[in-house]
Amino acid sequence: MGRIALAAKITHVPSLLLSERPGPLHGLRNDAIASLKEIGRRANQRGVDTFLVFDTHWLSNFGFHLNANARHKGVYTSHEAPHMIQNLTYDLPGNPELAEAIAAEAQKSGVPVLAHRVPTLALEYGTIVPMHYMNADGGKAVVAAAAPLFASVDENRRFGDAARRAIEASDATVAVLASGSLSHKLVNNESVGDAQWSVVSSEFNRQMDLRVLELWGSRRYDEFVRMLPEYCTKCSGEGLMADTAMLFGLLGWNQYAGEAEQLCEYFPSSGSGQVTVEFHVAN
Numbered sequence: 001m002g003r004i005a006l007a008a009k010i011t012h013v014p015s016l017l018l019s020e021r022p023g024p025l026h027g028l029r030n031d032a033i034a035s036l037k038e039i040g041r042r043a044n045q046r047g048v049d050t051f052l053v054f055d056t057h058w059l060s061n062f063g064f065h066l067n068a069n070a071r072h073k074g075v076y077t078s079h080e081a082p083h084m085i086q087n088l089t090y091d092l093p094g095n096p097e098l099a100e101a102i103a104a105e106a107q108k109s110g111v112p113v114l115a116h117r118v119p120t121l122a123l124e125y126g127t128i129v130p131m132h133y134m135n136a137d138g139g140k141a142v143v144a145a146a147a148p149l150f151a152s153v154d155e156n157r158r159f160g161d162a163a164r165r166a167i168e169a170s171d172a173t174v175a176v177l178a179s180g181s182l183s184h185k186l187v188n189n190e191s192v193g194d195a196q197w198s199v200v201s202s203e204f205n206r207q208m209d210l211r212v213l214e215l216w217g218s219r220r221y222d223e224f225v226r227m228l229p230e231y232c233t234k235c236s237g238e239g240l241m242a243d244t245a246m247l248f249g250l251l252g253w254n255q256y257a258g259e260a261e262q263l264c265e266y267f268p269s270s271g272s273g274q275v276t277v278e279f280h281v282a283n
């Protein structure tokens, strides 16, 4: 039987990469980079063979999609921020069987999901950046899931729930990553510059993010999932926080009772609020 060995909400911001280069940001994201490497270390330690990534940079206009390619290989330059992510190479195995099993399981519960084996369907940076730190040797398979822009929170919950059932019925040992921000009101263009790295663009958003971390830290998940439909819209959720709704759907929604372990300090990046948190699951 398959199992979920690790589940986490993670950051993927381009400033992680910038902080590795010489310059004014050098070292700024060491804490967050360490959190991603720690997730990779834990995945290794627990025998994970596949990362399932709910990727808020793969935005779908029409329904749910999985990248079921047998191999993900390319050189990535971000069209959103080409000066920040440039010529990042990746070469990672896929897990077509798991992707197709998730799609089939979701279909059974009325969530239409397509799993694609299309070699020109590339990964996006919500997957590529974390894999750069967690799966640098390409030893583990990757399945990416798109964030459907016009799906309801409940559809995303049901997708996550179906993903759990499919994983449990598979022979895979999986780390599931919700790759996306907390609040995500990016800085105005006029504010782009040195200051963009150090301030959450809305104090309201920052306070809501901190409250969410408090709720998670005290395992008040029932309250969190009840606020999620408003949190994801009022705090400008990245991909409307589809990743988070999927992750909590997978964990059991308001029935989840595990420990939330924060692996780096909450930090601002380009106006958004960022963090890495592992949600512990019983194994």
Ligand SMILES: [Fe+2]
Residues within 6 Å of the ligand: 012, 013, 056, 057, 180, 181, 238
């Ligand atoms: Fe992002």
